[in-house]
Structure formats: C-alpha cells, structure tokens
Amino acid sequence: MDLKLEHHTTDGIEVVDVEGEIDVYTAPRLRELLIDLVNGGHYQLVVNMEKVEFLDSTGLGVLVGGLKRVRAHDGSLDLVCTQERILKIFRITGLTKVFGIHDGVDEAIAARKSEK
C-alpha cells in the first residue's frame, strides 16, 4: 500500500494523519510535508500513526528529523501509536525515550496543552 498523508489543525496543533507504509520509497514524502509545515510556521505537531502498516529506519529518521526541526523553534512533535509492531521498532532503537507516544490524538493534544 502506498502512503497517504493528510493534515489539519486542532486546538492550534497541526495533526498529520499517516496511512500506509513508511519506507525508503515513501518516507521522502513525509519528510517534505514535515518540512513544509515547519516552514509554514507550524511548530506543534502530532503525527497520527494509527493507520501506518509498516515503518522502517528511513521513516524513523524522518520523524527524528522533524523533531529536531520543531525543537529548533521550541516546538514539539508527538506521536500517536498503539500498534505493537510499530512500537517495537521505536523500542529497538531507543526512540521511545525521545518521542512522546500517545494512545490517541486527543490524548496527545491534551498532553501537549498541559505542558504549556
């Protein structure tokens, strides 16, 4: 399956809905979207990965790149993911300590709001 990307603003936070497979072929599209959002002044991001079927290290690199970009503007990039097979790759690489990973978009937004 290809990669579908959509985004919308909720409570001042830009939510990116990702569906499909994030790999060496499709990850550049996610990278471009994250760069566009940051360049457009969106520094509070939530990436919803509930419909992601596959994620590899290229995708992880894109997410880390996005995190570094928003942090340069004192922003944040949180993830929504409850799928064990996706969470596993975050654990293997130690990135569970780097990202805020939430069970739902509402929870991610609420967590971000409470930190403000």
Add this chain to the structure above:
Amino acid sequence: MPTVEMTFTPLPAHVRTARLVATAVARRSGVPEALLDEVRLAVGEACSRAVEVHQAHCPAEPVRVALTGAGERFEVVVTNTAVGDGGMVWPPQPATDGQDPAALPAELGLAVIAGLADDVQVSRNGDGLSIRMSWPSGAPAA
C-alpha cells in the same frame, strides 16, 4: 539451492516488492506468524541499505536476495556488490553524540536488523557485503 532467488534494480520502489516476496516465502516455509513482521522489517532494512550503497557506488548493478526455507531455519541473504562499501561496522555502534538523545546511529537500519533477527552474519562477498539472517521455520529437525 535457495527456494527463491531474486535480483532487482537498486531503486527504493523495489524494496517493498522484496519485502513482500520474502514474507510470502517465509510464511510458506513455516515461519511462525508472530515472526513474519520481523522478517518483513529486517529484509526491508537490508534491502534498503543495499539500494543505498548501490546507488552511491554501482547503480547499474542489481541487488541480490536469496531466500531458503527448506531446512529448520528460514534464511535470507541480501548481497550488494558495491565496491566501496567497506565502512560498515558490525555489530552496529550506538550514536556517538551522547549528549543528544535524538542522535541516531550512523547505520540505523543495521541497528534495527540486529534487534530483530536472532541470527545475523555479515561477510565480505567479493567487492560487496552479504547480510545473512535467519529465523526458525518450524520445520522438524532432519
């Protein structure tokens, strides 16, 4: 003789095909369902890495993948023929920037493979490298 052998042009678009074929052969070879995601991810990482080094060093040469499922273990060998792929360190080293928790290892894909496959061997193969990985196939011992 491998159960299935394939070569593909070193383009990112073909890595997905290699993943799908490897997963299908693993399933037919009796690899437990719970391990198929690991096979899919590890093969994808090995192929992505091979595509990357081929594009840098020998874009006209194909990436080779051999899948063997006849024995007690399902084995995958991903071979690149890229002259210049001599900088790989196995096992993969952690990120050098200890101050930044978001610093990634130089070869994150290899770190993922190391975390997924319980049996991984890396060997020089002519000018390039072979990554050999295996998983239990569920086949009875001979």
